[in-house]
Amino acid sequence: MGDKEDPNDVRPKDGESLSGEMCPFCHTPNLTLTEGEVEVPFFGKVFLFSMTCSNCGYHKSDVECAEQKPPVKYSLDVTCEEDMKIRVIRSSEGTIKIPRIGSIEPGPAAEGFISNVEGILQRIKAQVEHLRDEEEDEETKKKCRGMIKKIGRVMWGQESVKIVIEDPSGNSAIISDKAVKGKL
Numbered sequence: 001m002g003d004k005e006d007p008n009d010v011r012p013k014d015g016e017s018l019s020g021e022m023c024p025f026c027h028t029p030n031l032t033l034t035e036g037e038v039e040v041p042f043f044g045k046v047f048l049f050s051m052t053c054s055n056c057g058y059h060k061s062d063v064e065c066a067e068q069k070p071p072v073k074y075s076l077d078v079t080c081e082e083d084m085k086i087r088v089i090r091s092s093e094g095t096i097k098i099p100r101i102g103s104i105e106p107g108p109a110a111e112g113f114i115s116n117v118e119g120i121l122q123r124i125k126a127q128v129e130h131l132r133d134e135e136e137d138e139e140t141k142k143k144c145r146g147m148i149k150k151i152g153r154v155m156w157g158q159e160s161v162k163i164v165i166e167d168p169s170g171n172s173a174i175i176s177d178k179a180v181k182g183k184l
């Protein structure tokens, strides 16, 4: 997945890693654990964890705020190109919804990351592109193509969308004065 190389994502500069650990899926000692921290301006310290198995390809990542936070909901109106740079933190328990376009759901395969609005749109675009390529139904393919175009227009600041993040663990956030923060 291109996911891991997204240039919008923030990674710790000097993370520590531990290799040769036992992989919970293929049961071979090929798992590498990494841990690091990032100081996110106007937010605070965030820990990033990841596990990658070089044998079976298992990959999992997550984030956790240094300071414990209550369940939270953020919404943001994305209205211009400048908004692409707004910092977004998503834990594996966070749900990201963009009404009428798509969503990123929590679950066992969910990834936690520190990215920005563009990084979120790129992820959703990749999901829709995947669906477009896998889908047999011509009507659905057409719908996917329309959504991909719409996402492109949002990235160029030609169209507006709302992004909503809900996280019962409190570890997700949208860091902007424009974002509306509420209780979940």
Ligand SMILES: [Zn+2]
Binding pocket: 023, 024, 025, 026, 027, 028, 030, 053, 054, 055, 056, 057, 058
């Ligand atoms: Zn494995």
